[in-house]
Amino acid sequence: MILVHYPKNDVKAIYQGKSSMQATRFANGTEKQTDWNAINWRKANRTVRNLRHRIFRAAQEGNRKRVRSLQKLMLKSYSNRLVSVRRVAQINAGKNTPGVDKLVIKTPAARGRMVDTLAHYTLWKAKPAKRVYIPKANNKLRPLGIPVIQDRCLQAMVKNALEPFWEAKFEGTSYGFRPGRSGHDAIEKIFGLARPNKTKKWVLDADIRGAFDHISHEHLLRAIGPVPGMELIKQWLKAGYVEKEVFYATEQGTPQGGVVSPLLANIALHGMEEAIGVKYDSRGQLTGKRAVVRYADDFVCFCETREDAERVQGILTEWLRERGLTLSEEKTRIVHLTEGFDFLGFNIRHYPAPKTSRTGWKLLIKPSKESVQEVRTKLKVLWKKAHGTNVQTVLGQFNPVIRGWANYFRTAVAKEIFSGLDCWMFYKEDRYTRRAHPKKAKDWRHQHYWGRLHLERNDPWVFGDKQTGAYLLKFSWFPIERHTLVKGTSSPDDPRLRSYWMERQAAKAKDLTFSKQKLVKRQHGRCPQCGESLFKDEELQIHHLHARADGGKNVYSNLVLVHLLCHQHIHAASKRALSDCQEFNNRDPLATKRKAARYTKRREEEKQCCT
Numbered sequence: 001m002i003l004v005h006y007p008k009n010d011v012k013a014i015y016q017g018k019s020s021m022q023a024t025r026f027a028n029g030t031e032k033q034t035d036w037n038a039i040n041w042r043k044a045n046r047t048v049r050n051l052r053h054r055i056f057r058a059a060q061e062g063n064r065k066r067v068r069s070l071q072k073l074m075l076k077s078y079s080n081r082l083v084s085v086r087r088v089a090q091i092n093a094g095k096n097t098p099g100v101d102k103l104v105i106k107t108p109a110a111r112g113r114m115v116d117t118l119a120h121y122t123l124w125k126a127k128p129a130k131r132v133y134i135p136k137a138n139n140k141l142r143p144l145g146i147p148v149i150q151d152r153c154l155q156a157m158v159k160n161a162l163e164p165f166w167e168a169k170f171e172g173t174s175y176g177f178r179p180g181r182s183g184h185d186a187i188e189k190i191f192g193l194a195r196p197n198k199t200k201k202w203v204l205d206a207d208i209r210g211a212f213d214h215i216s217h218e219h220l221l222r223a224i225g226p227v228p229g230m231e232l233i234k235q236w237l238k239a240g241y242v243e244k245e246v247f248y249a250t251e252q253g254t255p256q257g258g259v260v261s262p263l264l265a266n267i268a269l270h271g272m273e274e275a276i277g278v279k280y281d282s283r284g285q286l287t288g289k290r291a292v293v294r295y296a297d298d299f300v301c302f303c304e305t306r307e308d309a310e311r312v313q314g315i316l317t318e319w320l321r322e323r324g325l326t327l328s329e330e331k332t333r334i335v336h337l338t339e340g341f342d343f344l345g346f347n348i349r350h351y352p353a354p355k356t357s358r359t360g361w362k363l364l365i366k367p368s369k370e371s372v373q374e375v376r377t378k379l380k381v382l383w384k385k386a387h388g389t390n391v392q393t394v395l396g397q398f399n400p401v402i403r404g405w406a407n408y409f410r411t412a413v414a415k416e417i418f419s420g421l422d423c424w425m426f427y428k429e430d431r432y433t434r435r436a437h438p439k440k441a442k443d444w445r446h447q448h449y450w451g452r453l454h455l456e457r458n459d460p461w462v463f464g465d466k467q468t469g470a471y472l473l474k475f476s477w478f479p480i481e482r483h484t485l486v487k488g489t490s491s492p493d494d495p496r497l498r499s500y501w502m503e504r505q506a507a508k509a510k511d512l513t514f515s516k517q518k519l520v521k522r523q524h525g526r527c528p529q530c531g532e533s534l535f536k537d538e539e540l541q542i543h544h545l546h547a548r549a550d551g552g553k554n555v556y557s558n559l560v561l562v563h564l565l566c567h568q569h570i571h572a573a574s575k576r577a578l579s580d581c582q583e584f585n586n587r588d589p590l591a592t593k594r595k596a597a598r599y600t601k602r603r604e605e606e607k608q609c610c611t
Contacts (some may be wrong), residue, residue, distance in 0.1 A: 038398075051070060098148075180492040201304070201336055203302055215264070306334060376421070
């Protein structure tokens with residue numbers, strides 16, 4: 001154990017855009033200075049997207065030399081630096097979480113300086129991660145390693161170079177932490193494998209003990225091979241972590257919390273299908289007696305007999321040992337589908353159906369008991385905190401939880417569970433009003449807190465604020481809809497499948513309001529400011545092309561749907577244009593016409609960018 005102390009001057013230099021790896025290079029003033037509010041995001045995203053497509057295509061063709069050349073180009077790309085800093089410092093959930101240097105990037109100027117700093121990535125020495133703990137569903141703690149902000153930006157850059165190559169190689173049954181794939185795809189794949197008319201009814205429900213913490217560095221580096229950015233990857237793996245100001249070296253594992261860590265874990269676990277002998281025909285249809293579905297380090301194997309499932313467990317035990325991993329003896333089990341198993345919060349099980357099914361069984365995928373109990377516990381905590389607060393605060397705290405949980409489980413057989421949660425919530429709502437107004441009668445409380453607040457539903461028992469019209473969502477309002485499984489090994493990095501992915505992204509519009517759905521359809525599912533898909537886990541906002549303050553109307557022809565950050569960028573650019581005009585006018589009072597023409601031109605360019 002070694003106590004760690006970081007020089008304050010070094011941290012200060014990084015904050016000012018002069019990190020120790022390149023502070024002298026900025027002294028001569030020859031480096032490019034990035035103006036964050038003047039960036040053309042449409043061009044930057046297009047450049048990175050095209051490079052990813054080219055890497056993917058070269059990987060499919062088996063042209064390793066061209067892959068390496070394009071990966072070098074990606075790491076040197078100015079657009080890649082821009083996109084990576086935006087992803088880490090503005091979009092990712094941990095954007096405000098500092099590493100051991102206690103540095104976060106919150107201003108446009110700081111983001112611009114970070115972009116310039118990353119130009120000298122080859123001189124960078126990785127810093128240790130900061131060890132923190134977050135609660136797990138089983139009341140245990142999960143360790144996370146938070147790299148410093150500069151390491152996270154560099155990891156995003158390396159990920160853009162490395163990921164397209166591996167996307168061309170990964171198995172189609174791997175769904176975790178991959179672009180265009182989700183846990184819903186994994187559950188839908190299981191739905192196809194676990195139908196009662198299928199023959200693979202025995203399941204190896206496996207659990208890898210501490211997968212992220214025990215991956216063999218030697219095996220991982222051999223699997224990756226000699227790629228551009230390899231020295232950085234080695235540094236991140238060996239950087240260690242700091243916990244309570246004490247440094248710990250790392251000889252194995254990749255820290256959970258890093259931007260590139262999920263990709264490295266997928267690389268380490270690639271090849272599981274080949275190891276257990278999963279076979280496909282020329283059309284990509286499963287023909288063998290075994291199948292596997294994997295979501296990161298969680299996976300299940302389907303077999304025809306219990307004996308075969310035991311053989312698969314033995315094969316995978318040896319296969320994982322080569323990667324420094326082991327199966328958890330306590331959590332790994334072999335079950336029949338009539339007994340059922342839990343996966344990604346869902347319960348998959350065969351139920352007797354002698355009168356409705358030719359096989360005598362039916363497959364039901366429901367939210368697991370643990371998932372239901374988890375959301376009830378979370379809501380209980382919120383109700384306790386709600387005591388003494390106004391109804392507007394209650395709505396703001398509860399609606400995101402209800403919407404997130406219901407949207408995740410709406411693809412399962414969840415109608416009865418949704419209704420049960422609504423009944424339970426009504427009891428909690430009534431208790432909240434009784435505690436808020438102990439001397440008021442039941443009729444008075446019902447009249448003041450419940451009503452037909454949802455204008456599209458004939459429901460008189462909607463809880464909310466009658467003064468503002470805001471209301472509390474109900475679980476049962478979310479319709480049950482099957483998820484559409486992603487096709488085979490399809491990847492968004494494949495340029496031949498662009499129309500396919502646009503259709504899949506457009507299908508996500510059904511979760512939006514009708515007015516936003518109309519804008520999505522008109523814009524073909526893309527943000528007119530940055531040119532990217534609207535559905536990239538970013539908040540969406542409506543922008544007025546002709547500002548309402550300038551007389552613009554709230555009509556569809558004057559509206560566009562953009563990402564939150566793109567909306568901020570539009571208005572930041574507009575303010576800068578107005579500031580330039582005012583500054584010019586102060587210097588030359590006689591230049592009113594030129595000032596007006598310049599301002600009008602900038603506003604027209606802004607409108608053209610958004611149409």
